[in-house]
Amino acid sequence: MQKILLAEDDPNLGELLKDYLELKGKFDVTLCQDGEEALNAFRKDTFDLCILDVMMPKKDGFTLGKDIRKVDKTVPIIYATAKGMMEDKTQAFELGGDDYITKPFRVEELLLRINALLKRSAKDTDEQVVDKFEIGNYFFDYTSQIISYKGQQQKLSTKEAELLRLLCLNKNDVLTREEALVKIWHDDNYFTGRSMDVFLSKLRKYLKEDPSVEIVNVHGKGYKLLVS
Numbered sequence: 174m175q176k177i178l179l180a181e182d183d184p185n186l187g188e189l190l191k192d193y194l195e196l197k198g199k200f201d202v203t204l205c206q207d208g209e210e211a212l213n214a215f216r217k218d219t220f221d222l223c224i225l226d227v228m229m230p231k232k233d234g235f236t237l238g239k240d241i242r243k244v245d246k247t248v249p250i251i252y253a254t255a256k257g258m259m260e261d262k263t264q265a266f267e268l269g270g271d272d273y274i275t276k277p278f279r280v281e282e283l284l285l286r287i288n289a290l291l292k293r294s295a296k297d298t299d300e301q302v303v304d305k306f307e308i309g310n311y312f313f314d315y316t317s318q319i320i321s322y323k324g325q326q327q328k329l330s331t332k333e334a335e336l337l338r339l340l341c342l343n344k345n346d347v348l349t350r351e352e353a354l355v356k357i358w359h360d361d362n363y364f365t366g367r368s369m370d371v372f373l374s375k376l377r378k379y380l381k382e383d384p385s386v387e388i389v390n391v392h393g394k395g396y397k398l399l400v401s
Contacts, residue, residue: 174201175204175291176200176202176220176283177194177200177222177287178201178220178223178224179194179202179224180207180224180225180226180234180237181204181226182228182229187204189280190202190204190283190318190368193195193284194207194280194287196398197280198284198288203218203220207230207231208230208231208234208236208237208391210231211223211225211237212240215241215244215245216355216360217360221294222248222249222287222290222294223238223241223249223250224250224253224283224337225238225250225251225252225253226252226253227252227253227265234253235264236266237263238269238270242348244349245353247351249271249272250269250270251271251283251286251287251290251399252275253274254275254276254278255275255276258265304338306338306341308320308341308380308383308400309383309400310323310383310385311380313341315334315338315358317335317388318334320337320380321378322382332358332372333375335357336353336369336372338396339356340388340398343397343398344396345400346397347391347394347395347397348395348396348397348398349394350394351395352395353395354366354369357369363395373388373396377390385400386399387399
């Protein structure tokens with residue numbers, strides 16, 4: 174059953190949408206009534222799609238969407254709002270939104286949009302499944318959790334392999350600290366952060382034989398796997 178995060182501050186509309194999507198769409202829907210509650214829910218679970226009301230207390234939908242994109246760059250996002258102004262639609266897409274629906278809308282239309290996005294997302298995911306990487310003179314097989322270098326092999330732990338895969342998928346680009354912590358540890362508190370630092374040190378040690386490969390800290394943002 175696919176999971177949807179629904180952020181809607183109107184309790185009546187929220188319950189109506191939740192009941193309809195669970196009954197007709199067969200989705201597992203988590204309903205949150207403000208942006209902060211929704212962000213906390215997103216950090217603790219994995220969702221296939223997000224529906225975000227723009228006008229919400231504590232954290233508006235656009236800010237929430239921006240925060241979600243720091244954690245997950247690909248989860249489909251639909252913005253729902255009473256606003257119909259062109260600048261709001263433009264902002265929705267500039268912030269990484271995948272669709273935009275203006276209230277009042279028919280729930281049947283929302284369900285059609287959801288299914289279309291999920292179908293496209295599934296196709297993109299199938300095309301993007303990558304589990305083997307060349308890192309300079311190293312070869313990393315994520316499935317077997319092994320790094321190979323000039324005939325020598327290093328077996329990685331599960332979290333080491335997950336962290337290295339995220340770095341490889343963002344090679345020469347920034348992997349945010351928040352994204353790594355939430356995707357691997359499902360939390361971004363102080364203790365999981367310290368744990369990740371230990372794993373990063375181990376990965377640097379495993380990759381030290383090739384001077385063209387380096388994992389660097391990007392101050393205030395995260396990490397970058399540099400391959401020259």
